Amino acid sequence: MESKAFIVEGGHKLSGEITPQGAKNEALQILCAVLLTEEKVTIHNIPNIIDVMKLIEILGDLGVKVNKLDEGSYEFTADAVDIHYLESDEFAQKAAKLRGSIMVLGPLLARFGFAKVPKPGGDKIGRRRLDTHFLGFTKLGASFNYDDRSSFYSIDAKNLEGKYILLDEPSVTGTANVIMAAVMAKGKTTIYNAACEPYIKQLCRMLNRMGANIQGAGSNLLEIEGVERLGGTTHTMLPDMIEIGSFIGLAAMTGSELTIKDCRIDELGQIPGVFQKLGIQMEFRGDDIYIPAQENYKMERFIDGSILNIADGPWPMFTPDLLSIVLVASIKAKGTVMIHQKMFESRLFFVDKLIDMGAQIILSDPHRATVIGSNNERPLRGISMTSPDIRAGVALLIAALSAEGKSTIYNIEQIDRGYQFIDERLRALGAKIERV
Incomplete structure (x- = not known):
């Protein structure tokens, strides 16, 4: 090309x-959070940029109903998610091109007990480790597997349980992913050395409106009491x-x-x-x-x-x-x-x-x-x-x-x-x- x-x-x-x-770095996690509920979630101020539109396309492919209300405003309803789509070649190709695709892991784990993504791409600005995401998931009780041949990360988690997690680095996407995995885990999760970015505050505010119980957003110590289910909400991005x-x-x-x-x-x-x-x-x-x-x-x-x-x-x-x-x-x-x-x-x-x-x-x-x-x-x-x-x-x-x-x-x-x-x-x- x-x-x-x-x-x-x-x-x-x-x-x-x-x-x-709207904030690109907020969009990637807020959009994936719609996977946590079968109820309708409305999001305003979504930026019309390639990375965000590709992620919305992947959500649609997963079975999320996407309804564009006007420029920057969309409704999402994830009541018919097709988890088998993760096994398809099409998903492998699309997700590998988009670093933000890693953010589907936490919500899919929380709701369906299973998730997988190919090794993602993105900016060439040096090494950007994904370990923080997977260390957090395994602490909550998930089993993690990386297949060298297919370059796929897959995670199984039938029963996530709240734990004390000290993150190895305050990664924004890592913190967001672990929060989304923990909101419906059994018991209490404590995340220390959490990222403090406004984007994490925004995610926690949104999840709390959906029925989650998260304390400490904006600080490096988060406490999450697991809940049975989450409902819909309306969210406006920074x-x-x-x-x-x-x-x-x-x-x-x-x-x-x-x-x-x-x-x-x-x-x-x-x-x-x-x-x-x-x-x-x-x-x-x-x-x-x-x-x-x-x-x-x-x-x-x-x-x-x-x-x-x-x-x-x-x-x-x-x-x-x-x-x-x-x-x-x-x-x-x-x-x-x-x-x-x-x-x-x-x-x-x-x-x-x-x-x-x-x-x-x-x-x-x-x-x-x-x-x-x-x-x-x-x-x-x-x-x-x-x-x-x-x-x-x-x-x-x-x-x-x-x-x-x-x-x-x-x-x-x-x-x-x-x-x-x-x-x-x-x-x-x-x-x-x-x-x-």
């Missing part, structure tokens, strides 16, 4: 309002915090005045503060973030005068998905910053494209890059480049929109996996971007 590309003419100021899509951060970086790099609407600022954690450390000004107006046009912005230093260091970590630390955006936004600032990507190796390898565009960046190793900001004195120049993963793709798109001249970005399927209609939405702000 021929790769699509964006052709971007940089150097234009943008202006206006933009509303973030706005995508990664889009919100991307738009803050976009406004700064292009010197634009932008208003980001309906941000759920109370759920953004450190995100606004980290961009403010780069010197980017913003005002909170109700639930909107207003960013004034800034020709120049100056990075802070630490109190002792040492150089700014921005690192990622599990929530409530700064999300790794925005580190590439912070890196790009610091190119134009005054000052120097060390970007330390602790959680994934090889996520910083896209900086070679930024160096080709004229950025002053030293890549120390796969985890650390030092950016020497230009104070807007040397604009980037447009080049031809390829997007390696979803987040780097948008970081390169932001760099291209701020650069002088034309850029071509290939492999934009990667960007489409995470951002809905991004070219149309940016054109509405005045960006010169076309899809070819």
Whole structure:
């Protein structure tokens, strides 16, 4: 298949309002939670992006009745799930292409006592272990098998029982999967070192409305009393915090005045503060973030005068998905910053494209890059480049929109996996971007 590309003419100021899509990383677990009940579940603010639409398709193939109400709103009724579909070649092909397919395991185990998935794909950003999911399931009493020949993980669990589980890492998807497996297990499950992300809070709120009994959501210690069954509910997804951060970086790099609407600022954690450390000004107006046009912005230093260091970590630390955006936004600032990507190796390898565009960046190793900001004195120049993963793709798109001249970005399927209609939405702000 021929790769699509964006052709971007940089150097234009943008202006206006933009509303973030629903959160991709919330969608994958919330959608799988519909498998926990035979009653109708209505979900609003679902983003129209490839990964999410593929997951909805897999749910439909499994026998879930899917009814689209309007853009972003769907009803799901899982009263006739065909568990045998998991054995089909079609499921093997579709699920292997979608990392989010791993999230069907927990709910299917809880309701049917059996589940299997092929080894999933997804972004190439270094190793991403799945051990946390399976260690959690086996603690609850499931037996786990991996078949080398077919690359299938299969799990049997006729009688899940509540246990004390210390997760080996605070994985968001791992925590979500174990929560969904535990809500109907016999007795009490305690999950320690649980992920604290807003997405986990959202899942717990939804499950509690369905009749689950989960305490401690948003902390690293969850207590779950198993219940007999769950019912239907209506759920509205959070706005995508990664889009919100991307738009803050976009406004700064292009010197634009932008208003980001309906941000759920109370759920953004450190995100606004980290961009403010780069010197980017913003005002909170109700639930909107207003960013004034800034020709120049100056990075802070630490109190002792040492150089700014921005690192990622599990929530409530700064999300790794925005580190590439912070890196790009610091190119134009005054000052120097060390970007330390602790959680994934090889996520910083896209900086070679930024160096080709004229950025002053030293890549120390796969985890650390030092950016020497230009104070807007040397604009980037447009080049031809390829997007390696979803987040780097948008970081390169932001760099291209701020650069002088034309850029071509290939492999934009990667960007489409995470951002809905991004070219149309940016054109509405005045960006010169076309899809070819």
